[in-house]
Ligand SMILES: Nc1ncnc2c1ncn2[C@@H]1O[C@H](COP(=O)(O)OP(=O)(O)OP(=O)(O)O)[C@@H](O)[C@H]1O
């Protein structure tokens with residue numbers, strides 16, 4: 001039983017890392033209905049920019065702020081060059097645009113900072129910690145804490161500020177948002193900037209775990225099942241989806257692995273997501289349209 | 294009634310998707326402080342006309358290709374919706390279009406943000422809306438999507454009023470509402486017009502109630518103005534009654 005709990009806890013904590021990437025998707029999807037394939041590239045771009053600045057001797061927070069500024073510049077550029085000209089186009093067009101964008105961003109990152117692998121040491125010990133008789137990774141605990149703070153900040157932003165109300169209004173009804181005088185271009189820029197910030201946080205944590213390298217942008221693929229399970233429109237759903245994926249892939253690896261063979265971790269989340277698609281296509285927390293007139 | 298015109302449309306033509314000619318030749322005018330009705334059957338072009346004024350046709354891949362629109366003497370033919378809201382021209386869309394997942398109060402707030410009010414001003418504006426729509430006060434924490442049709446219409450109008458408009462474009466306020474609720478809504482429009490001198494341009498299928506409250510009326514048919522006049526006159530013209538007004 002103790003062993004089960006340990007695996008479960010480890011899985012849940014690891015899942016938080018998936019949630020972090022998924023949240024970036026949710027933000028952009030909610031506000032503009034665009035499935036932003038470039039989120040992974042943004043994670044990479046942020047991590048690579050940060051680590052390169054840091055290696056050049058700029059202190060942690062200085063590098064953090066500068067990277068954040070570069071994410072803002074990126075958001076501004078994306079809105080100007082990609083989103084604005086494509087306004088009112090069908091979602092598939094925008095999706096294809098973000099697909100292209102992901103290569104542009106990766107290329108840009110490479111052009112700026114080169115393509116070698118960087119180690120990123122955030123100074124968090126890898127020693128497992130003993131909590132209530134269980135061994136828990138300190139790094140995972142830290143990541144979970146960061147994710148918790150991030151979600152808290154986002155929910156304050158969304159629920160308590162004018163910008164937040166405006167963002168939710170745009171997510172609900174774009175025509176009505178225009179009619180009350182909301183400038184959609186501005187909102188998109190803000191949303192992409194916030195998604196860039198989330199990408200930066202995710203990039204630092206993932207980078208610290210895997211090293212900062214180009215495969216980092218592939219974390220998008222892990223976010224997909226999280227989104228399918230949690231729903232594309234809910235930050236809370238992204239968290240819960242991440243936890244479910246994290247926990248179930250670890251449990252499957254340990255308990256089903258010996259029966260069907262190892263490596264389950266890699267495909268189990270997708271099978272789980274498929275099952276969810278059959279049962280609950282809008283995800284656990286996906287907003288269903290309010291069908292009242 | 295010889296107040297200056299707050300709004301003038303000069304022979305405007307609106308095309309959707311570069312091929313669908315929805316409004317062919319509409320000229321109309323609204324005097325400051327008046328209520329003007331736009332009547333006509335389904336598909337006549339009422340909504341398109343209103344959206345053209347408010348700068349919203351572009352969001353539906355439509356375009357004003359001919360003619361000019363003037364608001365307070367300024368050419369606003371191609372102005373952005375947000376700029377018009379800031380100048381006091383706001384539209385309440387057909388079918389209400391509340392933000393369903395926002396609370397009633399958040400919906401109202403959203404209407405004021407464009408003018409960047411301070412917190413005090415924002416709350417004063419809110420008080421004013423609750424004064425006109427006391428019913429909304431009890432619902433303020435409810436999700437707008439779960440309120441009744443009449444209540445949503447009140448939210449939509451209240452939200453527009455939060456911008457402190459001089460001219461409100463109201464698209465079919467009576468749509469889908471019970472007769473008593475229609476009366477209530479039009480009473481409030483009347484009151485706002487009398488007490489605060491807000492001008493209204495409203496489109497309606499319900500000609501009876503529109504002619505009762507409006508001062509002047511236009512009848513639109515197939516994207517053109519088929520008739521116009523003081524509502525007193527329009528409502529007794531035999532030729533219009535059966536043909537357009539269904540009275
Ligand atoms: N977004 C759009 N794209 C293409 N055509 C449109 C669009 N909106 C309206 N139309 C067309 O333009 C014409 C005028 O429509 P409009 O909605 O302005 O009429 P209306 O008088 O408001 O009708 P109703 O009383 O039914 O609301 C119609 O033929 C309609 O099919």
Ligand SMILES: [Mg+2]
Pocket residue numbers: 339340341387464465
């Ligand atoms: Mg209409």
